[in-house]
Amino acid sequence: MILYIGLLIALIGVATLILKPILNTNTLLNRFSLKRSLQVILAGVVLSILSGAFFYADPGTAYAVQYPWGGQKAVFKQGIHSKMWGRLIPIQFELPIKYVIPNTAGEQGEQSEYANVDDAKYWAFSDAVKARIATSVVISINTDNETQFLSVADRNKTEQNMIRSRIIPNIDQSIKNTCKLMDAQDYISGQASDFDRYFKDQLENGMYVLEEYADNQTREIIGDSSTVRTIVNKDTKHKRFRIQIRNGEPVREKGNSLVAYGLTVIQAVVTEIDWEETFDNRLQLQKEEVAQTQLEKQQAEREFYRAQKEKARGEADKATERARLEKEQIQKTIAAETEAKVAEFNLVKEKKQFEVEKFKALSKKVAADAESYQNAKLVSAGLTPQERAEWDYKTSVGVARELKDLSLPEIFIEGNGGKNSDGNLLQSLIGADLAKKMMESKAQQ
Secondary structure, three states, rough: HHHHHHHHHHHHHHHHHHHHOOOOOHHHHHHHHHHHHHHHHHHHHHHHHHHHHHEEEEEOOEEEOOOOOEEEEEEEEEEEEEOOOOOEEEOOEEEEEEEEEOOOOOOOOOOOOEEEEEEEEEEEOOOOOOOEEEEEEEOOOOOHHHHHHHHHHHHHHHHHHHHHHHHHHHHHHHHHHHHOOOOOHHHHHHHHHHHHHHHHHHHHHHHEEEEOOOOOOOEEEEEEEEEEEEOOOOOOOOOEEOOOOOOOOEOOOOOOHHHOOOOEEEEEEEEEEOHHHHHHHHHHHHHHHHHHHHHHHHHHHHHHHHHHHHHHOOOHHHHHHHHHHHHHHHHHHHHHHHHOOOOOOOOHHOOOOOOOHHHHHHHHHHHHHHHHHHHHHHHHOOOOOOHHHHHHHHHHHHHHHHHHHHOOOOOOOOOOOOOOOOOHHHHHHHHHHHHHHHHHHHHOO
């Protein structure tokens, strides 16, 4: 622009020199003297020279400067740089390339002077379903290798030519190959991420070499160096393709890669797909069918859980009744066992009481026998006159006391053939009664 302005100023100066002698009556031309006209011509030439010798590098843009004498250089930094009337080939560091689906009015929407925006094309999937695929791709140039950049700039001449002749054909081929690897039904059923991966992998490393295969063959698909995938196609009425594999790696077309041009794929994604109307109708029917199936499934599940609830309620009632009966049974069993144990305890108690009473009686009998035996021994052993007198005294006193309260039987039957005397009988009765009272007295003591 500055060059053209300088040339225009120089031409104006030359025009004043030529036209002034011819149109000497023109007041405007009379203002330009020879000196002033030469000054205008010199200013235009200087301005043209300056604009041709230098240029301003915009930020984010690389420049290939081609000099008139055959040399060239690369400029990657912004600012003022010399070009010495050479040719400039500006290329952005990053090249946004987008396929967009126009709206109903045929407009592409928001545009940008730095992005290359085109209408999305129709592509056919493996099952012959067509769709317009909107993509967003960002390509980065190599600013580290000056020689490679200058070679790419020299071969493509302009940024737009590089996009149209190099990048867009690779994008189209990548979309085409990726569409062949799957059905439209597969895409909407969960393989959209596989589509993006295959798409970007081919842009970065080269196009896949595809081969047709039959259903009974092994179908291994490699989308990158670390993932093995299998593409399963359900429809048998169309051709099926897979990637040729050699030594565990996909076979790629030679010389068809952006890497060869020093370009790097920063982003390559599918942003939107506009299916053809017939497939949209099929999808709508499938959605309705799925919705109906889900509704019936929910109803079936509801009935199932209702039945399970009733069954669980019945089981709960049965468990409650069983628990109540078991509780009553346990209470009755415990009462019976308690009663039996009490009876058993009472029996043991009675037995122990009987044994205690028995031993008490036995002890009394033994004590009485011992005392009687002792008295007999004392009598038989003989006593001193004093002891005899004391014994007789105590005996007579005791006999008198006992005779006072003695109650003899009114009837007495005499035995031993009538030979027993009256004195012996009376002594026997008195002695027996005294002995009984003495034993009771001792027992009380």
